[in-house]
Amino acid sequence: MGINERKERERDAVKDLILNAAREIFLAEGYENTSIRKIASKIEYSPGIIYNHFKDKNDLLLALHDKAFECKIEALFMSVQNMPDPLERLQATGRGYIQYGIDNPQDYELMFILSCTMEALAVKEEFWQDGAAAINMLKENIRECMEAGYFRKDINPDEISLILWSQVHGLVSLHNKERLNIYAAEDQKAFMFRAYEVFLDMIKKSLA
Amino acid sequence: MGINERKERERDAVKDLILNAAREIFLAEGYENTSIRKIASKIEYSPGIIYNHFKDKNDLLLALHDKAFECKIEALFMSVQNMPDPLERLQATGRGYIQYGIDNPQDYELMFILSCTMEALAVKEEFWQDGAAAINMLKENIRECMEAGYFRKDINPDEISLILWSQVHGLVSLHNKERLNIYAAEDQKAFMFRAYEVFLDMIKKSLA
DNA sequence: AAATATATTGAACACTGTTCAATTTACAAA
DNA sequence: TTTGTAAATTGAACAGTGTTCAATATATTT
Structure with a gap:
């Protein structure tokens, strides 16, 4: 009896339809301008359908x-x-993070800035799962840098990972929220990446 | 004839009434839940009045x-x-920044995270004025650290100021948006401040 | 073919920001 | 003191929002 499975597939297909439409509108117009009715109209369903899935x-x-x-x-x-090379990898990860953040500001906002209320504990755990995995990879990379002799062995990977993350997150979000306008830099992105390279030098020097 | 002056004072009084009511509701309920009607009702005016001032x-x-x-x-x-001592002052400024940011998350959001559309150039300049003044004080502090021999003389105060700012902004906004939940720290605030102190050590060591 | 379960609808509710003609209020001139 | 004028203020109306829910359509089981 694959009927229930098919039904579930069909349900999930509609759910995906909603998610994709929501994401498209979200990326194009931002969260506040993404209305239930817009999503429903885009997938040619009635507004109420969304509340059968979310x-x-x-x-x-x-x-x-x-x-x-x-x-x-x-x-x-x-x-x-x-x-x-673990240090090069660590540095490249940060560069990639910044690049992704400034290339996809709406996505970035979704992941790191938007506040979602979440009452259910199950929801909470699911929410943090992927983020925790990413932080673990970062910490593992830091440990590899310690093993490879780039970093001292008495540093705390937890603290260092937060410093690294805060730095790139700070750069991205100040840039995306246009707060870097305060600087009279001809090219803000370039200025930001230059600062990041200086930061990397500082890390390398001070943790050796 | 001080009549026009008095009229203007009265106008400004209403404007202040609006601003204060808006700020109160904003701090209590967040920007999205601060409606024109709520503000108007709080100061016992009709909704339309707000559009005579903003x-x-x-x-x-x-x-x-x-x-x-x-x-x-x-x-x-x-x-x-x-x-x-310029270095101590620099370090204390960062601590104060973080403390203010986590003690007043709504205010912080208002200043550094919320996106405001601003078409008029005059508005733009006014918007950045205070921020630019703050960054200048920060850069001046960095220069004093160079003079005092704490920092090398070949560093770029612009870049260093952005690194410092990004770091504390990153910490505050990750904390306020509850993204530090990924870390299994018993006390998140304490963890954050510890990371900041490690960061300060790194700055001191690597810029010497 | 009838009964059942599920998916879907769309109207309705209570809200939102914004506009604007109508009104009240306050002052100046006659 | 009355009249004219300019400003402040109103509140209804418009178009939009998230959300709910009885009604309906669709598909599956008996």
């Missing part, structure tokens, strides 16, 4: 967050996984 | 931003201005 708009947002995380952050780590 | 809700947001900036960021720099 508790509310926030729940839909959570699903989008998870999808974006799965797709992009893991891809980032994969793209540098073949670099043998 | 072009639209975004314009009101801009005014709130400017006010928050004036009040808080300058106060931060004032509070450490009597510290004679």
